[in-house]
Amino acid sequence: MGTDGTIRFTVGRDGHNDVAVGQTRPITDYRKAGPEVFGNLPRSGVLMVECTMQAADESRKPDIYFGGVQGEARFEKIGAHGSIDVDCVNAAKFRVSVGDRFGRKYRGVIGLVPPGRHRLTFSGEPDSPYGRWSTTVDVKEGRPTKVMGRLPWKKDSNWSSWDPAILIGRDYPQRGFSLTHVYWPPAIQADDEAIRVIWSHEGELWWSVSTDGKTFTLPRKLDLPVSSGWMEDHPRCFRDESGRFILTFISDRNAWHERRVYMCWSRDFVTWSAPRMISDYWVTDYDIFQDANGDFLFWFASGSWLTDFTSADGINWIPGSRKDYKFRYRFIRVAQSPEGHYDVFTARASHGAAGNENVGVVQFWNLRGPAMKKLKYTGYIDQTIKPEDFHTLSVMNVDGRFRLVGYGRKLTLFDEQPDGSWKISSIPATFLGDDINVIHHPRWGYLVSSYLSAHPYILTPASGPYLLRGDDLEALFK
Secondary structure, eight states: OOOOEEEEEEEEETTOSSOSEEEEEEHHHHHHHOOOOOOSOOSSSOEEEEEEEEESOTTSSSOOOOOOOOOOOOOOOOOSOEEEEEEESSOSSOEEEETTEEEEESSEEEEEEOSEEEEEEEEOOTTOSBOOEEEEEEEOTTOEEEEEEOOOBOTTOGGGGSEEEEEOSOSOSSOOOOSOOOOOOOEEEEOSSOEEEEEEETTEEEEEEESSSSOOOOOEEOTTTTOOSSOEEEEEEEEOTTSOEEEEEEEOOSTTOOOEEEEEEESSSSSOOOOEESOSSOOSEEEEEEOTTSOEEEEEEETTEEEEEEESSSSSOEEEEEEEOSSEEEEEEEEEOTTOOEEEEEEEEEEOTTSOEEEEEEEEEESSOSOGGGOEEEEEEEEEEOGGGOSEEEEEEETTEEEEEEESSEEEEEEEOTTSOEEEEEEEOGGGOSEEEEEEETTTEEEEEEEEOOBGGGTBOOEEEEEEEESOSGGGGO
16 A cells, blocks of 8 residues: 555535645654644534545555544533624625634634633635734623624735725614525615615615715615515616616515516605516516616516517516527626617526536627617627626626626626727636625716625525725726
């Protein structure tokens, strides 16, 4: 049996695939020294031990064979203890250590902490632009102690020119009782007076408003007739030409609990009209806006189908075309250029030559009207993005040119050039959360809303939404 190789033991917590404690040593060291003892482990949580064996040169003989690896858990006697409930005002993804002992990732409780004074250190993910932040906390026996962290930007980070993120979704006044938990990017409605953020939390719609771009009101639920007790998610919001707030969302409130898009309106964002179903189609993603003629345009994707509806009053909708493009559409965004063109951007999945699924950002456009039958296909903007790199798509028209922001494992900017070509840049940005939405407003600059969804398999509660604000989007990609 060969011994030219290494063994790596790691211990993680709560389903996260990063490491709380880990060590790699040559096989010969383990055979001489005996078993490895891991101390200083997290005091609470679901701990997972992983053993990885690696030959130094896999092409050499003899092979390395392992008859087995034995593990033994030794439990520390539980004495007097309290707990620390941690969260962060400007980051959804963070790590916390208590002294030199790993505590947990993301918001939640660090349990079985001995009473007394402890030093807490907050830090970002490995690719995060956040630095470290430390504080001390006095833990009392039998009681939770709340600590809210605040991570600074790293000095050399391109994000340092942006305002720190703001945690909007905190101190919810009541619990939701939805039967399902489905999350989509928070919607942003911005005008010269205020910024409003609307999001789905525990299956119901909530909102918050800011008049200075720095402080937001406490979350407030959109009660009946908007939130129905069933599922409401995927909100979009804008103001029409008369000044009304137009809110659309997906809900399963009908008798068969089918996912359909509904629309309602309000003058004050408090009292809302009864939501009306726009179309009786199952929807995977949709977009809606009011064009320069005052007509409402509603486009949606359903599997491989693209469908359009138009309305002069937002009540009576006229179906347009419904066409199967033989691709599975992930997202659809509709915009109108200053020249009056109707541009439809989609992210669609296809299969590459090797059988690997790719996502292409596609642009359609037409010159004469919003109907799909007048669309002219203009081809791929990019055809190399992997599905896991692309969760959401935001479209903006800034200074007469389009800017698209895609988000997944990376943040990708598709910047339209004067000659009609596209400049594409990507940066790591998983620190933002699971889903984001990006808009631009002349007063507020670029606004990025994000949300970290609940993940039962890694024991992480939902967190957010957060809002980032900055004037220079291109600076992030330099």
